[in-house]
Amino acid sequence: MDQGSGAVVQRNANLVRADLAHPAWRRPSTVGRPTRLAVRVAPHAGQLRTNRPGPAVQNRPVALLVARLRNDLTTLSELAQEPVVWTDAGGELVAEVREAAVLAEAALLRLAANTGRRSAGELSSLSTLADALHKHVGRLSGQVGQLAQIRQQLFQLGALVDAVALGITPASGQIWDIGRKIVRWLGDLERPVFIYPDPAEPALQIAAHSLNVAQVVAGMCACDPAWLEVQELCVVAALLQDIGMIYVPDAVLESPEPLNPTQQRLIRKHPIFSASVVEHMTGGHKVLVDAVRQHHERLDASGYPEGLSGDRICSVAQLLAVVDVYVGMQSPRPYRPAKSVRQALSALRQYAQKGRLLAAWVSRLPSSEPLWVPIRTGPQPPEGLGSVPVAEPAAA
Numbered sequence: 583m584d585q586g587s588g589a590v591v592q593r594n595a596n597l598v599r600a601d602l603a604h605p606a607w608r609r610p611s612t613v614g615r616p617t618r619l620a621v622r623v624a625p626h627a628g629q630l631r632t633n634r635p636g637p638a639v640q641n642r643p644v645a646l647l648v649a650r651l652r653n654d655l656t657t658l659s660e661l662a663q664e665p666v667v668w669t670d671a672g673g674e675l676v677a678e679v680r681e682a683a684v685l686a687e688a689a690l691l692r693l694a695a696n697t698g699r700r701s702a703g704e705l706s707s708l709s710t711l712a713d714a715l716h717k718h719v720g721r722l723s724g725q726v727g728q729l730a731q732i733r734q735q736l737f738q739l740g741a742l743v744d745a746v747a748l749g750i751t752p753a754s755g756q757i758w759d760i761g762r763k764i765v766r767w768l769g770d771l772e773r774p775v776f777i778y779p780d781p782a783e784p785a786l787q788i789a790a791h792s793l794n795v796a797q798v799v800a801g802m803c804a805c806d807p808a809w810l811e812v813q814e815l816c817v818v819a820a821l822l823q824d825i826g827m828i829y830v831p832d833a834v835l836e837s838p839e840p841l842n843p844t845q846q847r848l849i850r851k852h853p854i855f856s857a858s859v860v861e862h863m864t865g866g867h868k869v870l871v872d873a874v875r876q877h878h879e880r881l882d883a884s885g886y887p888e889g890l891s892g893d894r895i896c897s898v899a900q901l902l903a904v905v906d907v908y909v910g911m912q913s914p915r916p917y918r919p920a921k922s923v924r925q926a927l928s929a930l931r932q933y934a935q936k937g938r939l940l941a942a943w944v945s946r947l948p949s950s951e952p953l954w955v956p957i958r959t960g961p962q963p964p965e966g967l968g969s970v971p972v973a974e975p976a977a978a
């Protein structure tokens with residue numbers, strides 16, 4: 583990749599660093615969690631250190647606490663093996679996994695050290711601590727699971743794009759499989775999670791943009807009963823709309839300058855290239871082929887490749903057009919910085935007022951700032967970051 587793509591990566595990295603610094607980058611329930619958790623643990627630890635003899639309690643509840651803590655430690659060890667954890671740009675996921683493991687191990691040691699001398703109050707404190715840790719591990723597991731899923735989808739879609747570049751027509755079942763996963767995954771999202779590959783590669787960049795568009799398309803279809811019925815179809819169209827972009831030279835895609843007329847003509851052919859791929863891939867699925875071919879057409883006939891207007895543009899393409907512009911404006915380009923979601927929505931409303939894009943879709947776009955996540959490649963976990971120790975069972 584040339585300097586242009588390096589600039590893109592750097593801009594993306596700056597965006598993510600700024601985003602990660604914002605407390606809202608995580609789910610609201612997990613904001614500031616490590617600090618709160620430590621504060622909650624400390625009083626319990628103090629009580630345990632002053633462990634005064636009290637009435638003996640039955641072993642069974644303690645055994646349950648130990649079993650749960652050990653399970654949580656096993657879960658944390660598995661999370662540490664997830665590539666999204668050890669390739670995490672800010673190292674925050676790694677830190678959270680390790681911190682939770684340390685707390686769970688400490689709790690197990692306390693349980694082992696106080697056998698037969700626990701009061702009901704001490705047991706209650708330990709239960710509270712174990713519950714807090716269990717919830718914490720559950721949230722962490724969900725977060726890592728989401729990122730792992732979209733990482734997998736990125737590489738699956740990237741492989742399809744690479745196959746197309748080699749002249750191989752992928753089986754349509756593969757793209758429907760990714761589409762279904764996106765629809766399922768969307769149910770757990772509180773705001774858009776936009777991804778970008780790091781390091782940037784053409785196939786993965788195309789795949790990442792398509793996944794980001796598909797995610798928003800899936801959410802917009804879910805808000806309307808009629809569109810919910812064709813949600814997967816629209817998601818698959820979004821995943822395929824730019825697949826023909828792989829035929830456009832990197833030098834054009836990564837140009838730091840506004841494109842000259844020749845380069846623009848090349849870019850404007852990508853819907854035709856995409857439609858050709860989709861035609862072969864799906865055996866001529868008319869809605870998909872039309873949607874992909876027309877996703878850059880505009881209602882006022884100012885689009886491309888054919889300059890269609892109004893209802894001559896298929897309805898799925900009208901939806902893709904709105905979301906594609908929405909995601910594109912929020913993505914940094916070699917020749918311009920990314921817009922905020924507010925700026926993007928403002929520009930889109932103007933387009934709608936001018937009759938270029940369908941106002942009904944523009945009004946349904948998400949207004950929350952997306953979370954931008956780098957999806958990194960790496961051969962194996964860095965030393966010391968790929969696992970957490972799993973404690974030996976404590977005697978109960």
Ligand SMILES: [Fe+2]
Pocket residue numbers: 823824852853877878906
């Ligand atoms: Fe496109």
